[in-house]
Amino acid sequence: MKAFLINKYTKQGLQLADVSVPKIKDNEVLVEIHASGLNLLDSKIKTGEFKLILPYKMPLILGHDLSGIVKEVGKNVKKYKIGDEVYSRPADFHIGTFAEYIAVREEDLAPKPKNISMEEAASVPLVALTAWQALVEIANLKNGQKVFIQAGSGGVGTIAIQLAKHLGATVATTASAKNFDFLKELGADILIDYKTQNFEQILQDYDVVLNNQDNKTLEKSLNILKKGGKVISISGPPTPKFAEDINANGLVKMITRFLSFGIKKKAKKKEVHFTFLFMKANGKQLAEITKLIESGIIKPVIDKVFPLEDTNKALEYVESGRAKGKVVLKLK
Known part of the structure; x- marks a missing residue:
């Protein structure tokens, strides 16, 4: 082949x-x-x-x-x-x-x-499972909560916006202005032009952030969360818990401890929670996503x-x- x-x-x-x-x-x-x-x-x-x-x-x-x-x-x-x-x-x-x-x-x-x-x-599969594991499994996103999904027009973003709306959340996202109409159709409520606007100055008291950008954006995201809020990052830095989950060796565990120390310390100071997500294959969850697609909830x-x-x-x-x-x- x-x-x-x-x-x-x-x-x-x-x-x-x-x-x-x-x-x-x-x-x-x-x-x-x-x-x-x-x-x-x-x-x-x-x-x-x-x-x-x-x-x-x-x-x-x-x-x-x-x-x-x-x-x-x-x-x-x-x-x-x-x-x-x-x-x-x-x-x-x-x-x-x-x-x-x-x-x-x-x-x-x-x-x-x-x-x-x-x-x-x-x-x-990969992007939908990422959105599911972030918003359903880790965040336990509820009706009436507020979620900030970065880079809404990307692969994960387009699915995460639809899933978050299905769960009853208010959804904010970043994108270029040319994609605003498209993202509104997917269900985004608050649209922020990342080229001209600073999301820190617009968003506050959010329950969940789905981060897929760099560490600087990740740190800024901590400032828009309410106490007890959750930031879930799919772009790093990896944590020692992640290293344990994949049965990594001692060197990898030490490296992840070093890489995640700063953001974990800042999150703790602001009384919010930081989680690194590296999505896992899961046929049962994908079967649940199949139901959402067949019912027209996710496109x-x-x-x-x-x-x-x-x-x-x-x-x-x-x-x-x-x-x-x-x-x-x-x-x-």
């Missing part, structure tokens, strides 16, 4: 190669990939930015999102059969969706929403679709930061 991979950490493009179709284990499903979503995480893994916490073996096929059709099932698989349409964010160390086939653990799969295309489905947002052979062009576009919603590869 065709696949885009790296043989070492690099800032160069991915290599197109012919590799063997994966052999499935008893708890796995072989999926013929019809579409694959791209994420900035793919670029960060490619350059080695995450090699301490995600020490992958080479060669490595990249890609964290897929939709497709089940072609083979392991003998212990109970929920899926050949021909089923599925989608997934495969677990860490089981990635590889920039390819024609992939072996996915049954627990990481969910039925593809029936009312959207394969390309739309492939755009969903995928796609900027561009590229063919598999243009994977490097697609990844460059993701890295540019210009995408509104998600970028997807179409294989079938």
